[in-house]
Amino acid sequence: GPHGQQHWPEGHPACGGRAQSPIDIQRQRVQLDPSLPPVRPVGYQRPGTPAFTLTNNGHTAVLALPPSLRLQGLPGGFAAAQLHFHWGRPGHTGGAEHLLDGHRAPAEVRGHPQHGVQKGVRPGKGDGSRKWSRNGVGMEQGMGLGAGDSTGQTTAIPSFSVQDLLPPRLDLFYRYNGSLTTPPCFQGVLWTLFQQPVRISLAQLEQLQGTLYATEADEPEPQPLVDNFRVPQELNQRLVLSSFPPGTKGYSTGEIVAIIFGTVAGCLGLFLAIHFVAKRTRPSPPARQSQEGAGPQRRVQSLLP
Template sequence: MQQLILPAVLASFWTICTGAGDWCYQSQFTCDNECNVPDKWNHANSNCAGKHQSPINVVTRKTLKDERLTNFQFDNYQQIFRGTIKNNGHSVQVGVPHLSTISGGGLPTSYKAVQFHLHWGNNGGPGSEHTIDGEQYPMELHIVHMKHHYTDLTTALSDPEGVAVLGFFYERSNSGNRKYDPIINALQSIKTTNGNTSLLPISLAQLIPSEQNLTTYYRYKGSLTTPGCTEAVIWTLFENPIPLSIDQLKAFSELKFNDGKPMVGTFRPVQPLNGRQVSRSVGAVILASSALLVATIATALGLSQPN
């Protein structure tokens, strides 16, 4: 009888420590904080066990060039606005006036910006949600858009192509990115969950690479990367990263989850592709290579001509 007691106690302890209640990131889980870690998110929402989930690892050699993936048109991305930045308990989020829109880029229609938020690691360590050939960047920006005729995100998510998210990676830089000062400075005021403050005037354009550096990107169909994991997202992942200094990256790790612990590791692990095809744009790299090829041919022809 005594031999059965210890396994029973251990089984009971394991049950307690396997998570219950609300969803959380792996970095939040302890036996004192019973929550559903990413591989248990389907307990929080059954959609999270779907076959077309995000994020993914992009294997570049397996991507297919798609001639329909032309340059984006960014309308009113230069528009200055005064947003509110909030610690929502899982990330930092900024609401965006619906004036900024995207079209082109192989999208079925135009989409208007709703909000942007970020995912990061621990003190500048690996923290992006998507990975490229297995490389995880320090942080990832998601600018969330919905089809232009919808008035709220909930309705848009009922459309299989209702939402378009632009994803941008960050890389460490030796110097600070002054364009990010409004956001970095505001973090001090929103350390605790539900903390919010007004941002100094910013534009979406100042947060991302210049338009001429946004021609190379990857495209696939996926989901939201937090519960409810709704599979209604057209994903675009831009190749050119955004520079931030290590101090700027570390500033995000000073925020707190709702239990007061450091808000770090705010990313969902990559999900199986399950047969989905990832496409790539024609992009600047291809064009540059073509130009180089033309120049090489021209030089060769010049060299072969008799004097």
């Protein structure tokens, strides 16, 4: 349609840039960089809050996280802000944005930690110098998505150990320079994608695919919230780094395909992504805010050689 992904560059020129996300990671083209440090979560086992808030914003489901959760191993310290999700539609097993050797996982989960914020303190909206981080985690716990959740609806779910949502090996990942995956598609985003997926139940995947709507509760013709992922973008000479050498124990392509396109003990693979982005020093007009909830951006110093 007139508002489809192919038309994004018309209103958001950055969406037509040469360093866009997501991408299809081709492992035979990945370059090893053993100096990349592992990601280290702090406070993820005991979030320190009785409940989390889950909201349908019309584009995705957003899980608010307390700022006591922090990530180390990235350039700077990051306090958690929220997680959100990308998925497909009922009856289909593809919903993740990033691909691995041409294969798409059922879902992708992202987080929005905030950089340089003291525990329990957040800068005001007018602080154009603050930085943002994004990290992806899985959702093994039941989320309590209510049937028919419409745009703007919010529910509370019991607190749980966010550490349990992370894969066991946080030192095994791919990394590349990219962008936000929704308008305004700002570039200067450093992505880190874990080698090891985590798993969610088929029932939990079906909740994401079939219980949320992209319209208000009183809409006479409600539209299901499905296929909220962007198609893969051209790599355009960018490097994709790996923190581990080829042959490191993990999921082979065949195992990933088996998890993605079939069930293994009632579970499906969930591809994880972690990425972070810094805000521009000059805020953009409200109309240019990203669907993902990110503010205006500035380019982050590349970690690539």
